[in-house]
Amino acid sequence: MIEIVSIDTPTLGDRGYLVTDGRVAFVVDPQRDIDRVLDLAGERGVTVTDVFETHIHNDYVTGGLALARATGAAYHVNAADPVAFDRHPVGDGDVVAVGEEMRVRAIATPGHTFTHLSYVLEAPGRAPAVFTGGSLLYGSTGRPDLLGPDHTDALVHAQYGSAHRLARELPEDAEIFPTHGFGSFCSSTQSQATASTIGRERQANPVLTLDEREYVEELLAGLDAYPAYYAHMEPLNTAGPGAPDLSEPHRADATEIRNRIDAGEWVVDLRSRTAFAAGHAAGALSFGLDGAFATYLGWLIPWGTPVTLLGETPQDVAAAQRELVRIGIDRPAAAATGGPGDWSAGAPRTLPTATFADLASVRHHRPVAVLDVRRDQERAGSRIDGAAHIPLHDLLQRLDDVPPGEVWVHCQSGYRASIAASILAAAGRHVVLIDDEYRAESLAGLPVVATA
Structure with a gap:
């Protein structure tokens, strides 16, 4: 049979x-x-x-x-x-x-x-x-x-x-x-x-x-x-690609991680966006294994940039390696396991998070900029009136187009917004991650424009 x-x-x-x-x-x-x-x-x-x-x-x-x-x-x-x-x-x-x-x-x-x-x-x-x-x-x-x-x-x-x-x-x-x-x-x-x-x-x-x-x-x-x-x-x-090398990468300590970030390399935090927001190494970028990790890392990274992987466990690092070899990023420059306390030469950083309801409330008290990082086709259905729009895949080339001041970032579900927020935070911006699903019930109280 x-x-x-x-x-x-x-x-x-x-x-x-x-x-x-x-x-x-x-x-x-x-x-x-x-x-x-x-x-x-x-x-x-x-x-x-x-x-x-x-x-x-x-x-x-x-x-x-x-x-x-x-x-x-x-x-x-x-x-x-x-x-x-x-x-x-x-x-x-x-x-x-x-x-x-x-x-x-x-x-x-x-x-x-x-x-x-x-x-x-x-x-x-x-x-x-x-x-x-x-x-x-x-x-x-x-x-x-x-x-x-x-x-x-x-x-x-x-x-x-x-x-x-x-x-x-x-x-x-x-x-x-x-x-x-x-x-x-x-x-x-x-x-x-x-x-x-x-x-x-x-x-x-x-x-x-x-x-x-x-x-x-x-x-x-x-x-x-x-x-x-x-x-x-x-x-x-x-x-004609050969078989990948999935052996364990070089282990980095907090000092080496700091040096790699300062040198402009990518240090990638593989934990969930919730864990990243609660504490992370300053300058690290959030690409959680719980989403389309390889797709978005491969989409955004300047090709050839060394990558260091930070995971809670060796299994997380190994899973990320497997994802990356599938798109031609063959060897991490380094890796580390544990948590932000192990990876930070100084105190770990946090990232403020909020919901769309929080955004509706805060807009009554102080001016904040809203950044929508969804793709064009997603935004074609509806958008928050007045929100700046820079698709995530264009963000690194358009950092100067991000509105000044405090920036609240959203996507469709929160995963891509976390990536964008980590990029902006690493660039020294005051940023809030809207970790919420973009849907009618969540958007109540916000000026939503239907464009379809």
């Missing part, structure tokens, strides 16, 4: 897959930390014989080459991709036999990239399964704009054609297994679905229910910013 095992990376919004017949297995779109794949194969007592890439990824560093080298598997990458390593070239219509029962057929599905492939699993006694990468997703499709504005128009039309080809060539009961679409910025929209078939997508997916013009206009109108670190993923993936 064929087993398809999803290998989830929820912090990046991606899934890879291990597929086995009980004797051999193939893998689609593995993440950089291949030990997860090796463990799954080992638990099942199967040999990985083939690794398939749907495309050169924009949002993470692949583990495909490292996995193929570790297992001796054949590494299947589109023949048209200009990679710098040996691979088994594959293209539209090629069929790869995996074991005695499984056949994997490549279908050209350009749209997310020009050379994107989907892979159809065909095996006796079961409906086909299609691994769609960044092509046809649950209720959506992959973004067509990640290769730059000069290519977006061609790619969005290609994406439409690719989705219709899959719907035309595959039966309604064919199962869909996308790589993106679970929170990844590679998806044009987000869906809560956890499974789907070609038949369901024919009924509900805009790419299959709208005409081409309507689909293109709707998709392009809904696109928002995507992480800056994406620019570094394609070069890393075409060069």
Whole structure:
């Protein structure tokens, strides 16, 4: 019996897959930390014989080459991709036999990239399964704009054609297994679905229910910013990344941490924003492991800046390392565990926190500036009248645009506001973190402008 095992990376919004017949297995779109794949194969007592890439990824560093080298598997990458390593070239219509029962057929599905492939699993006694990468997703499709504005128009039309080809060539009961679409910025929209078939997508997916013009206009109108670190993923993936080094980093004491902060390096506090606000090393930045840690750190950090990780436990530091190697930040400069008392050469700093109700109250007593760090699409629904707007990903370049005086910072839920508040506090600003959810009940008493 064929087993398809999803290998989830929820912090990046991606899934890879291990597929086995009980004797051999193939893998689609593995993440950089291949030990997860090796463990799954080992638990099942199967040999990985083939690794398939749907495309050169924009949002993470692949583990495909490292996995193929570790297992001796054949590494299947589109023949048209200009990679710098040996691979088994594959293209539209090629069929790869995996074991005695499984056949994997490549279908050209350009749209997310020009050379994107989907892979159809065909095996006796079961409906086909299609691994769609960044092509046809649950209720959506992959973004067509990640290769730059000069290519977006061609790619969005290609994406439409690719989705219709899959719907035309595959039966309604064919199962869909996308790589993106679970929170990844590679998806044009987000869906809560956890499974789907070609038949369901024919009924509900805009790419299959709208005409081409309507689909293109709707998709392009809904696109928002995507992480800056994406620019570094394609070069890393075409060069051929090796296996990551997840060994314990150098341990730093309070004096070294202070020196690193003073030198302009990033010292990152991995604890929750509540713990950070209660006490932290002066100049440290809040990127809690309880949120999209790697996405936002990779988005904001000047690429190549040394990173020191501060966690309550060695396990927290190890989890952060694993997240970072997935986006190409291979080795922390240093790490420390414990709490702010262990990390601070002087007294730990605190960060004032408040709710939207507190903001409504304080505005009656003294003038304060409000800074909204949500993305443009989020703010398009509504905003607090008079609030300055600087999306979090632009904040480091626009610190001079932050209003003077006392600044109250908010986002949608508090996570990104904590990052922004820590950046402003490190820059010497008087800042208050609004640790609250932006919703109608919370905003009572504030002048909210509906903009949608």
